[in-house]
Amino acid sequence: MSNATDTFAACLRGLDVPGQVVEFSTEVPTAAAAAEQLGCEVGAIANSLVFTADDEPLLIIASGAHRVDTRHVARLLGTGRIRRATPEFVQAATGQPVGGVGPVGHPRPIRTVVDRMLADHPVVWAGAGTKHAMFPTTFEELVRITGGLPAEVEKP
Template sequence: MSNATDTFAACLRDLDVAGTVVEFNTDVPTAAAAAERLGCELGAIANSLIFTADDEPLLIVASGAHRVDTKHVGRLLGVRKIRRATPEFVLEATGQPVGGVGPVGHPRPIRTVVDRMLADHREVWAGAGSKHAMFPTTFDELVRITGGLPAGVEKS
């Protein structure tokens, strides 16, 4: 395992996460690439997306099967403006690169929303801190380890 993956795996152990980090020999930077590599449905990929919400980091753990409606999430959270973060902002906020951001293991806690659509899958796969690693988990476990708000992130 790489140093980043070792560090992430240690974080998962500290959080009593049952699943273990799986490393791939190639990057899996998109939900579609990850689903193809894992042989699972696109909706079972838990994308850890970093946004800026009134200039603060916001993590939305979203199902790979749809896009986040930032206006809807903004109304839900009572924030004025949610924007996609720059790669530099993502790295600073999470310590992890775009395409490999995990739901945990960040230098500081980040306000988090977990997409309820992930509950439709018995097992979901989330990034593990690098572009070539993921780990299996569940919706309930994602909510527990992130302290996230379970919510719909797509306009209904």
Template sequence: MSSLAHPGIQKVTTALREAGAAEAALGVRVLDQDARTAAQAAAALGVPVGAIANSLVFDADGEPLLVLTSGAHRADTRLLAELVGVARVRRADPEFVRAATGQTIGGVAPVGHPAPLRTVIDEALAVHPVVWAAAGHPRAVFPTTCARLAALTGAPVARVARDEVGSAAR
């Protein structure tokens, strides 16, 4: 894939433009290879793994919860359940992710979903002047900031992890 013509990428760039983030839409990059993990994305971009905004979809008592977490963190499901006020948060299966986002695991963007998703953003992303988020395809990413992600999604910025996992993060 060498162009931005993929339908998933188009949905994300349209959503970014409509949200007033044209600069992010213009910054979408298509990588040479899939970057389904934070470590892969960081290596392809030459940035710290913590500057990758992992888009993780969870099942929060049957409803989708999108967590944009630093690639240097592993989201803590008990902490997330407390944060959003549900009994249980667990990792969603690929079908649940696709139904909620219209995107596949590894390419889930913060925007461009069929309907708005409840979202939480990892406070650890705020230490990076630029963070990279998926753009609707496992090879597509765009540069942004933690503050811009919060503005785009209407999500709170909070602690979502209890420990650092370094470059082994996914």
């Protein structure tokens, strides 16, 4: 395992997450690439997407089958406009690269929303801090380890 993957795996152990980090020989920076590599539905991929809301980072963990409706989420959270973060902002806020952001392991806690549609899958796969690694988890565990708000991220 790489140093970044080792560090992420240690973070998961500290949170009592039983799932083991899986490293791939190629990058899996998109939900489609990850689903193909894992042999699962794209909806079972938990995309960790970083946005800015009121100049603060906002992590939305969305099913790979969904597009985030930022206006809907802004209304839900009572924030100003939500914008996609730049790669530099993502790296600074999470310590992880775009395409490899995990739900945890960031320098400081990030306000998080977890897509309720991930609950439809008994196992979901989330990024593990690099573009080459993921780990199995559940919707409930994502909510627990992130302190995230379960919500619909697509406009109903």
